[in-house]
Amino acid sequence: MSSLSYIAKRLLMMVPTFLLVMIIIFFLVRLLPGDPAIAMAGDRASDADIQAIRERLGLTEPILVQFWLFLSNTLQGDLGRSILMRSDVIDVIAERLPITLFLTVYSVVLSLLIAGPLAFVAALNRGRWPDAAIRTVFQIGLSMPVFYIGLVLLTFLAAQMRLFPVGGYGDSFTERLYHLFLPSVTVALYTSAIVMRNLRSAIVEVLDAEYVQFARAKGLPPRLILGRHVLRNALISTVTLLGLSIGNLMSGTLVTETVFAVPGMGRLMLEAIFARDYPLIQGLTLTFAVLVSVVFLMTDLFQSRLDPRMRLQ
Amino acid sequence: MSDATFNNSMKSATFLQRALRKPGFVAGCVIIGFSVLLALFPAAFAPYDPNAIDYLAVKQPPSWAHPFGTDLLGRDSLSRVIWAYQVNMQMAIFGTVFALVTGITVGALVGYYRGVADLIFGRIVDAVITFPFLVLVIAVVAVLGPGLINMYIAISVVYWVYYARLMRAEVIAQMGNDYASAGVVMGYSDKRIIFRHLLPNAITPVIVYWMTDMALVILLGSSLGYLGLGAQPPQAEWGVLIAEGRNFISTAWWLSLMPGIAIVLTGLGFSLLGDGLADLLRPRG
């Protein structure tokens, strides 16, 4: 199957997925106690005021009519208007999305930089003390809640040693690298632990494989073996893992963004839920689903490119 | 092949011997074993009532009377950390076990039968995986009301998909093996092939994943506790205990440190257990 028709098929398969996502989020948000009118008008508004807002927002229409509107508008590229932000959902998301993407990509890069070399050291020293030490340290990173470790980093590295800023997220690219370093490290501590674990076992597996044993027996220099066989296989499994966990990664920014005062999509989602801002929650969820699906597709394409055995199907 | 019972007993004898030779696995067993003990009998280990408030002794540093100090309400921190074992170990089990069972069953079935069911399964998996996880959990908890049981429901609704995916892939891989096709040729019932042959062989990675998952669920439960969606006060839970100490990192560090150590230790225990099991269950040449 050519990769073009494969992509076409995959895109086609996304249609029912997105439809399902839209159905779930549409009805789920309407099951939440309270509604946008109550959240918008505040506690002091009279019941009549709230009814008026409901009518203005179209919440008094039959639920299926509302769903049809949501569906048809979305197909036309109109995600509606955010009740909370008083502007178009598309504009609000366009403002916040780059920040969260930056944070996500930055933390992935950092995790690879942290986990990559250490995974090799651990795998090559399997069962000996460096292996145990590295794995224990990463386990600590994996076990500390983000809302705590983030604050510890802020307290010591930012407030006391003044190495990094506490707040803000910068304007230029380099400023952003500097401002978002601590939040990215916080996410990366967790991600790198998972990458390290996976990478280590992937390397161990390759090292145990017959063809590598054979290469060793042939007297090929270890560095060559590592480069030729191990690296490629390790890369494939790591990319797959990162691709699959992209959803979790982006969800994880929700708490990080709150702790570090980064105005990204995660924090926006939390605010949108609290305000029962139906259009914004729906828009954010859909954006999220599209992003994750695209990353999945790219992961698969990348995989098939690197590993000829992984045929596209 | 013909006598499964005999085979198993042989296997378990050598299994135990091999297990005891792995220090990591033994350490994992000890940590988790002790954690379970604390979770089952917290009253036997905790020096004080974890909910006894003492207005006159708030935020006291560690001392002989209170080895972990006291919290914002003057409650004994050590006792709260110990009682939290009950909640957090419960989370690790109930937060995963429904997903595990459902996932294994669904994964094995769609992996074996494929066809339309598999196609529909694929769409559901995609929808759940592409759905922002925390949003689903927050929404489910908001609809059902906060609390541990509803949190388990919310987590299970999402997590079973991961187990099912893993199981399905393993079953499909196993189907390619000779014995499965042999079973079909020999006219065994579907039930027999799935439960007697495919499942036992395919389940190992799922069990290993389960161990890691238990540690992750404790962490997730802590985050939800921080957001007020998990364990309910005055119940002690590590995430909530750590969150309580957030404002006092430089003035009352012990508030967060002790529950933090408990989380790390338990996570380490599950992780060692998982790695050890993966090693032990790996098919030998």
Next chain:
Amino acid sequence: MKLKAALGVTVALTLALPAVAQERGGTLNFARYDGSRLIDPIYADRNPDIWMVGSLFDTLLRSSADGNSVEPGLAEQFSVSDDGKTVSLTLREGLQFADGSPMSGADVVFSLDRARNPDLSPWAGLLGSIDTVSADGTAVTISLKSPDPTILSMLATFNTAIVSKAVFEAAAGDTDQDKSAAIFASTSAGVGSGPFYLCGFEQGASMDFCANENYWRMGADGKPLPYLGGVHFEIIPDDATRILSLQAGEVDAAEFIPFSRVAELQADPNIDMQLYPSTRIIYSPINTRDTRADGSPNPLADARVRQALNYGTNKEALIGLVLHGAGQPMSSPLMAKATQYAADMSPLYAYDMEKAKGLMSEAGFADGTQVTFTTLAGSADDATIFAALQQMWAPLGIDLVVEQVDNATRGAKNRSGEFDIHTYGWVNDVNDPSQVVGWLGHTPTAKAVGTGWENAEFNTLFDEAASEMDADARKAKFARMQELYAEAAPLLFMYETPFAVALGSAVEGYVQTPLGNNVFDEATVSR
């Protein structure tokens, strides 16, 4: 106390005209817990919006420092006719909006008509007595349908602040709401008459105010206020991070400091920890209906049980645990001490366990009855209050269980009456007791803060007080309402808290008023 001191200094400075050197210019960096979404006098409905209106839009009158009377604002003269049905005001000469365009009576008519339009403003009800507003040059006349003792206070309240009619008419958009949003998004001078104008806005992240050079009030040096060149706001929702940001010197001020951190910051020589007196009260509405929402009998319907809960609550201990001493028990059942007409009934339900037990047995309260306490999820204060109350009320035979919900759910439950007891708080928006009393006790306004409490005498008194022009008679009516309310105890009366704001040592003159308004008019920052 500190507020009074600060205001005293201000008054002294104003009198000592012209003062020598006055710190001017510079930008004050201010860390907020939540961002503004739309700062418009009539659409501001959340505190982060309401409390900023005064910086961008000025009102005709201003509240006096003690909050008990009004002073001239944009209007230099004001009078109420003898029959109480006409208010005449005269605008100052030469008033300008921030872009230098002149302000006239037409702008006042436009602004007040907008503010009292129930289709637009959620606050229109507060101006229900107004019949017509007319202007002739700088002379403004407000005719009332009936005498209204609150009208002058209302003209000093954020929702009657003056906006530019011309800017609104020129703005893009079909509806007033769209126009307001467009004006806000354009972040330019022109619409407002306050000491600052909005000159930068990033939704959810930051906001900038720039000094209005055409502002009419004069500083101690005889030049127009404000002293600052501008204010930059950063939104840092996490309490601990907000404090760190101040400690790292990235911001000059951080608001909403958790009370558990106050003592630590007071000890910090680089930080000026301010506790501004406020009208904020923290209380818990108790469902007083005969049956719960699910139809089961309500154990809290008996007033004696509610009284027992109040007697059985050790407020001092609660204040110690939650506020770390920075607060005081409520002394009036209906309002903060700083509110006009607040009766001093302290100690209001002083802690008395024996009395509480007696009332419970009189009421025949069944031992071990389950009562649900609804709190805000993620709020450390609420969790502490719950844990303390659970222990305090156990001797009364109450099995208190918690239900943590988010704000919108709590609001919905309050409306539908699906609760036993839940946490709540209030800050006055108006310098008059009618708003808070209506909210807490007047059944037609908000079902007595959702408790379902209904007392005919109370409701009649409230309606009468709304048009009682005699101050003493009005005060007497409010006094009686407070008695009735304390007796019936539809609330768990808890405590008053100040506004805790930590300032860097470079900041002087910043004030948060008892109504919560952030006032930067006379603030300075020395670099």
